[in-house]
């Protein structure tokens with residue numbers, strides 16, 4: 552979750568409020584998803600994330616320590632601490648940045664803030680609240696942290712909307728197309744009435760047809776909800792965010808933060824995004840975000856990680872016609888099983904001999920009682936049909952070492968795969984599965 556927030560934030564930052572038609576050339580480049588780009592006005596901030604991610608981390612830390620019982624002071628302390636920890640980064644709104652730079656404690660921060668903003672600052676950092684175990688806690692805590700800086704109808708509503716979308720993604724099995732219904736059931740009815748258009752209408756992708764009637768907070772949640780309902784993959788979602796324009800880094804961070812636990816896609820785009828994030832820093836980049844995200848998942852969603860899903864991306868010659876570009880598979884099994892040929896044809900999976908070698912190495916980590924389930928390899932394609940259930944792996948660490956050795960370029964090891972289903976997801980590049 553947090554890693555995806557960070558990558559989307561840093562990537563989409565290049566287009567934040569970039570105007571058209573001047574920004575058309577940059578938009579064209581950014582839509583290639585081949586490297587991080589710099590914002591025209593902040594060339595030094597390429598690959599760096601902004602306030603959205605940093606404050607999400609701060610909220611995550613409060614949730615880890617206090618659950619839903621964090622006070623305004625707890626949140627304020629966390630915002631100041633995380634700001635200092637990140638080296639007082641740029642990228643916050645002007646006024647808030649100035650206040651943050653002038654204080655050393657949460658108490659000071661609270662004394663200087665006038666929380667009357669109707670912008671999206673409370674929503675942009677609210678994804679982590681989705682991990683809390685029940686709707687009441689989610690609503691309460693998201694509202695409490697909103698009140699620190701955005702104690703307005705728009706501020707509190709938008710933060711609760713984001714937190715609930717995140718909760719839905721983690722805890723419910725229904726598709727995002729049912730999000731509006733779910734949100735309307737749980738948000739107070741006055742807000743549902745006041746901001747009815749958010750649920751009923753699509754946010755316009757064409758920037759020319761938008762009017763300035765609603766606050767940034769409302770437009771943000773409206774855009775996020777529309778994109779989640781309309782787009783199918785993380786890259787398509789990011790493309791939509793960049794095309795829509797406006798506060799791109801916040802909308803991107805929210806969309807990816809909410810959707811990533813459900814997305815099974817593996818993509819080579821994520822390689823550079825993860826490796827180059829924050830110039831590869833261990834302190835603030837991918838390792839930090841992964842660790843924090845993992846702690847959240849372990850504490851609130853599942854403990855320990857139970858299922859490992861192997862995902863691949865790219866065209867595959869043998870069964871490629873069935874899922875030509877992106878393929879992945881997802882099976883719920885006890886121990887280890889072999890998918891039958893029909894299932895393989897259905898999913899378009901065929902990996903080859905390399906998989907057999909891999910199986911031999913991986914075997915010692917499997918529990919004895921799973922041995923019976925292992926059918927001797929039958930040749931090309933068999934490896935692909937294995938799915939590992941990590942709760943039944945004897946030694947997760949050791950198994951992970953073998954996986955890493957075998958797939959050195961594994962593009963992401965995402966602990967926040969589909970946490971409600973106890974999943975650790977690993978994605979592979981096409982090159983590695985050949």
Ligand SMILES: [Mg+2]
Nearest residue numbers: 601602603800
């Ligand atoms: Mg930002």
